[in-house]
Amino acid sequence: MIMFQSDYLEGAHPEILKRLMETNDIQRVGYGEDIFSESARKKIKKRIGRDDVDIHFIVGGTITNLLVISSALRQYQGVISPKTGHINVHETGAVEVTGHKVITVDGRDGKLSAEDVKMIMENHLSDPSKEHTVQPKMVYISFPTENGTIYSKKELEDIRKVTKEYDLYLFIDGARLGYGLASPDTDLTIEDIANLSDVFYIGGTKCGAFSGEAVVISNSELKKDFKYNIKARGAMLAKGSLNGIQFDTLFTDDLYFKITKDAVGKALKLKDAFTKKGIKLFGSSSTNQIFPVLSDSEITKLREKYLFETWGKNNDGKTIVRFCTSWNTKEENLNSLIEDIEKL
Amino acid sequence: MIMFQSDYLEGAHPEILKRLMETNDIQRVGYGEDIFSESARKKIKKRIGRDDVDIHFIVGGTITNLLVISSALRQYQGVISPKTGHINVHETGAVEVTGHKVITVDGRDGKLSAEDVKMIMENHLSDPSKEHTVQPKMVYISFPTENGTIYSKKELEDIRKVTKEYDLYLFIDGARLGYGLASPDTDLTIEDIANLSDVFYIGGTKCGAFSGEAVVISNSELKKDFKYNIKARGAMLAKGSLNGIQFDTLFTDDLYFKITKDAVGKALKLKDAFTKKGIKLFGSSSTNQIFPVLSDSEITKLREKYLFETWGKNNDGKTIVRFCTSWNTKEENLNSLIEDIEKL
Amino acid sequence: MIMFQSDYLEGAHPEILKRLMETNDIQRVGYGEDIFSESARKKIKKRIGRDDVDIHFIVGGTITNLLVISSALRQYQGVISPKTGHINVHETGAVEVTGHKVITVDGRDGKLSAEDVKMIMENHLSDPSKEHTVQPKMVYISFPTENGTIYSKKELEDIRKVTKEYDLYLFIDGARLGYGLASPDTDLTIEDIANLSDVFYIGGTKCGAFSGEAVVISNSELKKDFKYNIKARGAMLAKGSLNGIQFDTLFTDDLYFKITKDAVGKALKLKDAFTKKGIKLFGSSSTNQIFPVLSDSEITKLREKYLFETWGKNNDGKTIVRFCTSWNTKEENLNSLIEDIEKL
């Protein structure tokens, strides 16, 4: 069976493995203070065009989310998220486990809008007994979203403006950041992501690494004592260099951007194949995840050779499924799938 | 500078790197359900002689400790630990962050005794207002301890008996398990560790892997829904195979036991060198950490070429320091250090 | 100004004060073990027709909710609630602060249905990666609801059935229980409430007491060690007799039921007055809270003499407001308000 159900189906990009081999015997200190992590930090700072940020490498997405959110909020505060946000759906309540409510907005296409945030804040602030409700203090969005969609620069600037107006932190979950920035439809750069947020992360696990998310903190309120928070949540690796070396590799010669661009290109070919076949797509993803809406017989046929994920029911009764590409999607597997789509 | 300050100073054992290379392109599912993790589980079960255990691979020690403890306890319950226990000293209160008190006993040589546990339980149960105090429900010990010492089989059996008598869970932190089992002084096997606990873990990070601790749960009360707990604490890796492959390698041809035995052998040579020189050792470690008590001038001399950790003040005013060996301690570095000890 | 904005606007029922005076000098032990609390427990058990329950007096509603829910759930579990549930809206995220997600259903008229619960459970159980989502383990409903509405016996029995089918606890928040049971439309008795739930509480604070909610636990799984939980959440009063005496008084000669019945009668008179005037009511409350939908000018006129709460915007652009009656609503104030409604 050929797997398309996610973007974390294999090991790590060969450059990473090579670098792990080369450095293996070099002694280094623990806990992310090593020379490789330091080098990775420098390269990332250069690439995002900012020297005034703190960068920490955390092992995976959920722990990064719970760590960033719980470190930023006081106990009575909550985080605003689209209903479809990863923290609201697929993290077994990890944010709530840290004691914080996820305040959801319905959103659209996996995204929330500046208007959504404004409305929540106005409702809260105009409530005479507001102390009886959770105080919103952070906005969480994913770029790209869980639906593969992206915010435009204008949309993100508007959200940024409203978060500043209401003294909210803006946190961008970039578990698939590379793929979002590789979308042909985006007008955003990684510099914009850094400049338009208080904290964001550059996803490694889903973008070619074995593990690791690079948390970039630009708001100095959030920088203070962050390492205590990392340790208290169990998120500090003894061999922190494992993540450091991986990010150092990914940010050498723009490898991170090249491999995610390649993956998006492949996903768009798949998208084209479905579209040409007259198969509708759920949402408007232009990144490495695509969501065709299939009939039961189409699913059965494709399941003979391919693994992909069931995403939900469409309102026409058909089934939304998900295909993902990654740094390691083989040309021959892609072509085979495209042919089989054409034969549907 | 030659580093001896810990056992996580380099990458991973070459066999692990080799195996990561070989498997890199093989597609596998996420979250620890992959074939490599399954294979590792089988090998571990065989090695410990038990088929009725659940095994989960978790990325590091602190998150394993907080995960196991918080999953086992109800909110009003606490965990008994020696004062020197890692959870009590060096985890930034991670157990307390999950809402549980660490109930400490002074212990001796880094260890607690069955008598210590008995006394705590008798005090609790005889208290007419016991509901005003934390209910002890788990005993946490490390094997080997943070001081490098080990429990004898008799000591562990006695602790096991008392935990059963008082309906307590026994949890053994095996972050350095391999080194404990490689001690020339131990009469315990990994089978014993499995049979004399409700849950324990086999440390990977400090024993040759990049990352990973294999949690082995034998008490069925603790097995239920553990994967929900893993996810809710952010401890589930998308690319769970990273840990699986490492443990699969470590448990092939007893590699885990060979490399830790080698490391302990080197540590004992160091110990000998200090002893011959008339330098006292703190505690009675017979594992891969040794704790010589040095004068300021001895420290200064050794610091010219070597890095090692300051552990604390001895009661004779001198300083306790720590030297560690590992799977990757180079023969030439060891010999160089021994020569320099002789010259002190 | 005459106040109608809630049912906790004055002290306590005079019988309670009298009883506090009479008993004031009698020495009694602390923490709810006193003879008055014991007597109250006996009377409540008799009144609900069950001897096999545990009863604890807790000081207020929010702390009762967070205590019951957090005591019942493991860390990865959540509680299902109607979107309008008090725990979801007006408790500053107190349930989330204890680490648990409130899983909401839209519901209808402030209520959820057995079907709602069934759908959530089927979705959860059929999810191949269910460990990535919060496990529902409890259903929370209010009787009467925050909208003043009540469940019919059939509705409650259906919910009970579905909770048993899916191994969920059913928790009934009875902060205003007396008013629900006094509704002319109810076919439920307090015996039914006790028999159709795992745990519920009899609200004191909003039903004539200074403070206090009587938590009645019938499911033995939830009884164990509950006093530890009470203390660990700070919910144990040193002078527990304060609550005990109040409930002992309220459950003497059915005082609790008499005063809530009187209050509901008064509310229905208000309801009639609005209806006669052609003023629409929001929802279908038949308890002590009524929700007329008023124009701005009607509000302005009534605000000259009366205080009442703004509840929200109606979909016709008018404003939903809330009037409450209680054990202490004075006949003359009620009549004055009715006259002023007639003059609108």
Add this chain to the structure above:
Amino acid sequence: MIMFQSDYLEGAHPEILKRLMETNDIQRVGYGEDIFSESARKKIKKRIGRDDVDIHFIVGGTITNLLVISSALRQYQGVISPKTGHINVHETGAVEVTGHKVITVDGRDGKLSAEDVKMIMENHLSDPSKEHTVQPKMVYISFPTENGTIYSKKELEDIRKVTKEYDLYLFIDGARLGYGLASPDTDLTIEDIANLSDVFYIGGTKCGAFSGEAVVISNSELKKDFKYNIKARGAMLAKGSLNGIQFDTLFTDDLYFKITKDAVGKALKLKDAFTKKGIKLFGSSSTNQIFPVLSDSEITKLREKYLFETWGKNNDGKTIVRFCTSWNTKEENLNSLIEDIEKL
């Protein structure tokens, strides 16, 4: 049996009951915003000589402790307490349940010293891996202590100085504040307590009220959003006036100080009686709790007529017991006990 086992054995001071009767029918708003609570706040501010403090009335001691501590600390921070501190011993780990470690010092006579705090801070700050340990951020002391002892003005000033030096909050648990200030040995006034702390509370429950502790916050960092915290912990009473009226009464004509002074006077008579009889006292309490060290036969004899608490074993093998007096200790009971002590 005549009870001496605690200072919360009866209802409330008659003046409180009288005031509750008089005000019972007066309508007032909820949640501590009422005119009685406002009046109480004014009186307390006047009495402590500070207008720049925030005052909140919370229902009991444990919930006050957990609320104040968890509101002040970030997740990775802990609170320093004497080993004998109430939060460390008798609150079922309520502080840990909120996620914070209690960092204990052995102390002396139930007290900690400025030196103790200094040592903890120096150890923490000089630790190169301090992020691996809990960051101390608050000092918790009780006045009087759980052992009935008091800090001198000099001792408190020294502690204050050291907390300022290390940027720590100083929190004084005044559950029995009145008795401490009534000690013949004290050189502290309530003004001093207010001026030498960041937050403290005036205990009501143990000093003549049914319930209630008045939290006085002088540090503006701790004032912000405190009402959100109160609600999120379930500590906000709907009928907040219950506490307000009680404190308004206690702070009218210095009632609080008169009744605690009377109680201490009675305790000292008991102390004298024991001393005259040659019975040793544990510790150096000069407040309303006294701790004679009795033989088994002395205990048996006194238990014929009196109830008192067992406190622990003395190092001479005898038993430390506790006798308490309160606002309601009857002259005849006191005299009877004194006579029976004489007859021992």
